[in-house]
Structure formats: structure tokens, C-alpha cells
Amino acid sequence: MAVLTGAGISAESGVPTFRGDGGLWKDYKAEDLATPEAFVKDPRLVWEWYNWRRELISKALPNAAHKALVQLEIRKREYTLITQNVDGLHDRAGSGRMLKLHGDIWRMRCTVCGANWPDRRAPLPKIPPHCACGGLARPGVVWFGEPLPDGMMKEAEHAAGAAEVFLVIGTAAVVYPAASLVPYAKQGGAKVIEINTDDTPFTNQVDCALRGPAGELLPRLV
Numbered sequence: 697m698a699v700l701t702g703a704g705i706s707a708e709s710g711v712p713t714f715r716g717d718g719g720l721w722k723d724y725k726a727e728d729l730a731t732p733e734a735f736v737k738d739p740r741l742v743w744e745w746y747n748w749r750r751e752l753i754s755k756a757l758p759n760a761a762h763k764a765l766v767q768l769e770i771r772k773r774e775y776t777l778i779t780q781n782v783d784g785l786h787d788r789a790g791s792g793r794m795l796k797l798h799g800d801i802w803r804m805r806c807t808v809c810g811a812n813w814p815d816r817r818a819p820l821p822k823i824p825p826h827c828a829c830g831g832l833a834r835p836g837v838v839w840f841g842e843p844l845p846d847g848m849m850k851e852a853e854h855a856a857g858a859a860e861v862f863l864v865i866g867t868a869a870v871v872y873p874a875a876s877l878v879p880y881a882k883q884g885g886a887k888v889i890e891i892n893t894d895d896t897p898f899t900n901q902v903d904c905a906l907r908g909p910a911g912e913l914l915p916r917l918v
């Protein structure tokens with residue numbers, strides 16, 4: 697079994713999604729905040745946005761959907777959680793076998809020496825933060841136009857292609873390459889189950905589309 701999650705799984709924890717009503721991309725432009733070009737242009741602005749999100753997420757707790765996936769992981773010998781989320785709520789719920797396709801908001805990366813380290817302070821004491829080497833640090837996330845962490849998409853494809861059941865939870869399924877895992881799993885023979893409050897581009901191709909909040913539906917399914 698493999699699972700793909702997106703921002704919708706954290707919505708009931710109070711973490712804003714990117715698209716839809718109340719989504720972050722309504723008030724902010726992705727190209728101003730979540731691209732390498734935006735960071736070069738104005739690292740302070742980008743860090744202010746990430747600092748705000750870190751504060752918000754630090755006050756959030758994993759919800760029933762995050763916890764249900766931990767139960768699934770305990771029960772299933774073959775299990776991979778593939779997440780597009782950077783919020784760390786899957787880790788805090790206790791998920792272990794996980795691929796974080798878009799990185800982790802709680803990690804930093806030095807733009808000069810490439811060092812990579814965890815930092816859970818929220819708010820950060822100084823913006824923009826720096827590495828011990830003096831170089832400017834950036835959030836340890838994947839921005840638009842950047843490649844995913846080395847080898848991770850291959851591993852995700854392997855899990856999706858081998859899965860008998862592929863759960864797609866709380867993702868608009870419009871950001872690639874992550875979204876390509878849905879047809880990939882289907883072609884590999886998986887039964888695809890989508891849990892979402894709304895339709896997605898894949899709704900009419902999946903084997904089962906469950907409409908409603910993940911925090912209610914997923915514990916019942918599990």
C-alpha cells in the first residue's frame with residue numbers, strides 16, 4: 697500500500713492549504729515567495745513568510761487523519777507514505793516510512809556550503825538566518841522550478857507502482873511530478889482511493905472517490 701498526501705490532510709489541524717477558499721495562493725503569489733528567483737531577489741521577504749508559517753504550524757497538532765495513517769503503517773508490511781507537505785505533522789503523529797517530496801519546513805540549508813540541519817525555533821530569532829559558515833540559510837523545502845530531493849521521485853514511483861492500494865488524500869493533484877503518481881499507481885494495477893472535500897483532475901479516473909474531510913473519513917476507512 698502507498699499513500700499520497702497533500703495540504704488538505706492538515707487543513708483540520710488549522711494549517712492553511714494552498715488552493716481553494718482560504719488557500720495561501722489567494723493572498724500570496726507563489727512566484728514572489730516559493731521560487732529560487734524570489735529568494736535571490738528578497739531573502740528577507742521569503743523568510744518572513746516562512747517564519748509566519750513556521751509559527752502557525754508550530755501551534756498546530758496532528759489530527760485524526762494523520763493518526764489514522766500511523767495505524768495503517770503499523771498494520772501494513774508494505775507501506776509507503778509519500779507527502780507533499782512540509783509541515784512535519786506526519787512526523788509528529790508518529791509516521792516513519794515517509795518520503796517528503798517537497799522537503800521539510802523545519803530544516804535549513806546553507807546556500808554557500810550546502811550544510812543541512814534541523815531548526816524548530818518559531819519564531820526564528822533573526823531573519824534571514826545564517827549558517828555557521830556565515831552563508832545565508834534557506835528553508836529546506838523544494839520551490840517551484842527546483843528538482844525534488846535526489847532519487848526520491850524514483851522511490852515514490854516504485855512504491856506507487858508496486859502498491860495494491862493507493863490512497864490519495866487532500867491534494868488538488870495539480871503540482872507535478874507528485875500528481876503523476878496517481879496515474880502511475882493506476883497503471884501499475886493499484887486500486888486508487890481518493891479522499892478529498894472536492895473533485896480533482898483525477899476524480900473520474902479513480903476507483904473510489906470519497907467526498908469529505910480526511911479527519912472524518914480516513915479513521916473510518918482505516
Ligand code: OAD
Nearest residue numbers: 702703704707713714715780866867868892893894909910
Ligand atoms: P492544495 O492546497 O493545492 O490542495 C488541497 C486539497 O485538499 C484540495 O484539493 C482541497 O479540496 C483538499 N482539502 C481541503 N481540506 C480538506 C480536508 N479537510 N480533507 C480532505 N481534503 C481537503 O495542496 P496540495 O495539493 O498539497 O508545493 O499542493 C501541492 C503543492 O502545491 C504543495 O506541496 C506546495 C503547493 O504550492 C510547493 O510549495 C512546491
